[in-house]
Amino acid sequence: MGYHRNNWRQVAGKAAPFIPGGRELMAAVDVVQGISDTVGRSQLQYVRGGHPLVELPWQPPGPPPNPQRAEAVGRQAWDILFASEQQYSARSLLDQVGNLLMPLPPTELDLVIRRFGTQGLERWDQLTHVEDEHGEPAYDWPRQQALFNWLLRTVSPYGAMLIGAGMTCSQPNDDPGCDCGDHGWVLPEGPFAKVDGAYVTENWQWVSGATEALSWQDMDQGIYGTCWLLTSMQAVLQANPQHAPRHFRQEANGTVTITLYDEGRPDPITMVPDLPYGHGRLWGATGHTEDARYAETWPGYFEKAAAQGAGNYVDVVHGGPPAEALAMITGRTTQKLDLNSPWLIQEIADRKSRGQALVATTAGTSDRQKLAGGRLAQSHAYFLKDVDPAGGRMCLGNPWGDGATRKMWECWLTLQEVGSYLVQIDAVDTW
Structure with missing residues (x-):
């Protein structure tokens, strides 16, 4: 049974003491590997205690945006979001916002999400947690997840990250159980190219990988x-x-x-x-x-x-x-x-x-x-x-x-x- 791919290091480490110059060779490899592994880490999109918000290239489907329509719909949706949930019920407000946004093409929906910003999205998230007369959230899980699926698939990469940062229930909560203060979320770097069964980064650094994507x-x-x-x-x-x-x-x-x-x-x-x-x-x-x-x-x-x-x-x-x-x-x-x-x-x-x-x-x-x-x-x-x-x-x-x-x-x-x-x-x- 093969250990698969990276077993060369374990095998070489065991064999090094019995090969002339083996220990020195492995030490040199470790130095090079250490440099390779640390190059570019400072450029990772990492936010300590929060989620990254980064503009990334995006080729939106559908027609170009109509800024006037997006502004009008966004203003109307904003007013609904901040209406009194005691007077109108959170479920009704959420449904109205959904009905306003669903017909928009992706580019205009993205403009609305950007217009909402963190403040509007946090209010939207807050409404999903408001309890009804039975003590249940205004949105049940399947309906809520379907909403997130649609939003996250449709908007720009930045808009999706904005939703992830502003609507906490669109992301799983993470408690690492560590008080060091060095925990947050990172966007893994890419894109990647496959060369002879291995991956390389955009900086042409070698990456271990399977010949299959998954x-x-x-x-x-x-x-x-x-x-x-x-x-x-x-x-x-x-x-x-x-x-x-x-x-x-x-x-x-x-x-x-x-x-x-x-x-x-x-x-x-x-x-x-x-x-x-x-x-x-x-x-x-x-x-x-x-x-x-x-x-x-x-x-x-x-x-x-x-x-x-x-x-x-x-x-x-x-x-x-x-x-x-x-x-x-x-x-x-x-x-x-x-x-x-x-x-x-x-x-x-x-x-x-x-x-x-x-x-x-x-x-x-x-x-x-x-x-x-x-x-x-x-x-x-x-x-x-x-x-x-x-x-x-x-x-x-x-x-x-x-x-x-x-x-x-x-x-x-x-x-x-x-x-x-x-x-x-x-x-x-x-x-």
Whole structure:
């Protein structure tokens, strides 16, 4: 089983002491790599304690704007937004604003959003939180998310970032649990070009990347405890590489739309393309690196979409069992395998051959504790990476990615070891 791509550093590090001049060579490589990783970081669009607002190129669809009409509609919508919700009800005001804005072409809608500015968008956001006579918000979640999806897909990149900064419920809340004061949101740098299977930035700096735009190998869990979610996506993408292109989409204005499922129903979520950042690194899931300039940022957007569906990152971190994640990703009911079956290995091989995704959960209470001689973390989720029916064993893949040691990156278990270390294996159809 190959460690995939970046394992050269682990292998070279082990071999360096036994090669004449090996230590000196690795030290030189680390210096060069350090320079490469830090070049351009000062130019990242990072806002400590807030969201970035940056003008970016945009080619709007539809006719050119009519400034007079946009000004008239914007003024009327502004007056409605700041009308008394006690007199007219927040739901009525929100519906009126939506009815005014929906007919506008993208360029004019963008002018209105810019006219609103942070003050108008914060008022709009405030109305979505006003409670009705039953103590419920004026907008329910599906209606509210559909509104955000439409706005974020339609306006300019700057307008989308303005919405993300001014309408707090259009973005998941993030509490990193750190009082250092160095946390905020960053726009990952781009664009990227693919050259011979690798990515390069606009400054022609090399970037490690999969040959596929969205690949199951592109996973490094990051700081959040979202193994139950991320490794479920790994399992799905390994079983069905076509799942990602049908559920991940970058819109023309740079926003990102990811489709999850709620009780089997598709639930598209459009997001501003900024990601949590702190301590000089992306705080959430990445693809093999902590550097925000790198191309493999899709795991972070998937994690952000799940956080938006839950309302905040904290609820995703506390999360649930992999069975819930598999259902949220595929929209299908999961099946629980019998760990005591003498034919478990053969059943896993059969399910994988039929394109099913399988995720295993280890015993224990904290992933800081180890199992199987340090090869497994307790209370951790793994995807079923491979199976060897003839040898009677299976391989677990770790969503910690290259952040894990070679010892913990993958773990082969015999049938006898399964009952000692695993508490559950869930499977789901992906095709």
